[in-house]
Amino acid sequence: MVARTTVRTRYLELCLFLILMLHEALADQLTDIVVNAVLCIRKPEEPIDLFMVEIMHMRHKFDADTRLVEGLVLDHGSRHPDMKRRAENCYILTSNVSLEYEKSNSGFFYSNAEQREAMVLAERRQVDERVRKIIELKNKVCSGNDNNFVVINQKGIDPPSLDLLARAGIIALRRAKRRNMERLVLACGGEAVNSYTFVEEVKNPHSCTILIKGPNDHTIAQIKDAVRDGLRAVKNTIEDEAVILGAGAFEVAARQYLVNEVKKTVQGRAQLGVEAFADALLVVPKTLAENAGLDTQDVIISLKGEHERGNVVGLNHNTGEPIDPQMEGIFDNYSVKRQIINSGPVITSQLLLVDEVIRAGRNMRKPT
Structure with missing residues (x-):
């Protein structure tokens, strides 16, 4: 009730000052979202940390498609055309290692094509070895079952490495944000949709994401403000254990x-x-x-x-x-x-x- 009062009050102010429309149906939808979001991250005997509620947005035709994901939403998907776009029952490997050829300021000198090819292979050998170990881990945990394997890497993954991972049936995401890497430890499972990756349907989520959708930036901004007000209102109510x-x-x-x-x-x-x-x-x-x-x-x-x-x-x-x-x-x-x-x-x-x-x-x- 407190969240609905807050969100609808926001709606009334915006309409009366002709700023924008947050119709009552959307306000009630946001009420359910913010309440469930706070209850999702709430832990017994611990302060409520609203930073565990990630607020993201994307341009979309309908603002009513705004939804709560009890898990994590990454703002990018797999980076290889042969990798799956949807996967269930996943093992997720979060890593912070480079899986790409790294340029350096060192100089290489060779006298023939064979020497050059040998140097290139030596440079690739270290990266390929890391990829091979990931593939071995995937084969170990996924053998005898139909589970999938997902790699979410904070650093880069170059095209040759992506090819190796794709042939092994591994979904790979690169250059994930640090804050998302820290929150990934709270979730398991993955679903890739367009350029976003949804990590949801987890057993005990203590972090969640509110994905806001709207037809233009102005609508998205107003929904964001309403969601923030609602989250704070629910948090205050739970901590106060009283209402006015x-x-x-x-x-x-x-x-x-x-x-x-x-x-x-x-x-x-x-x-x-x-x-x-x-x-x-x-x-x-x-x-x-x-x-x-x-x-x-x-x-x-x-x-x-x-x-x-x-x-x-x-x-x-x-x-x-x-x-x-x-x-x-x-x-x-x-x-x-x-x-x-x-x-x-x-x-x-x-x-x-x-x-x-x-x-x-x-x-x-x-x-x-």
Whole structure:
């Protein structure tokens, strides 16, 4: 519910400011994706590391094809036309060795073609030996079964080596990113699709990828922002183990409590401060009303009236009528609300202090 509130709020802001469309169907789809992504990487008794959720994107006709891969997505596929495009029940060898002829600044001198050919063969012998050992490992682990063998290498693989691996029935990927190599140890199995490689259907994934698809860069950027907001919202909810009623219900209820209860406990000018802080909380429901094109005064009067009767309600931005946020599943993060309330007075004090400093400076410049 918190993720849906976050993602749909993002959608509402974008639509109202004519930035872009994140329609409700896509927002609900992203809700399921971000929740499942956080639950995928969550480990008992350990902090949630959102860096274990890789966010990738690709140009695609439909943004609704955005999906969660409970595994890894590499932004390149096999590099030989004879290698398989899809493989199941795979052994994956992750390596960081060079399988290509490496140029050097050394000089070679020869007097005939035979000497030159011998030098070339000597240079290839070391690389071919590495490839031969990989093929031997494949034959050892895949003999007697129909399993496949995949090599994901952080360094390069030259065409002759690719030919040898392809003839041995090995799928080879080269120049994989370091961060992907580190995450590959959490997964097994592989599936090659177009220029991407999907490592999924793993037994205990503690890393996952959200593959975002969209028709243009602007759509992809907006979906990315919504996904990041949703991931953070789910993470906060799990760590807080608490939620706050959304749709402006908390702010109106807090304002009622400050005016009716807290204001009576202070004397003098402090009462004005409590009242000013209480009224400032109403900025949230007022902003919701303004963004929805509603009359803010009517909305605030209606919400206050319901709260005075003991009904904790929020704003339905579609109809302008009060709603029960708990019944509608509209919640906000506890940690976010707490930080906002704590930061408000601190920021205000700093701004007032700046005014005092400026005023003091002007007085100092006046002639005596």
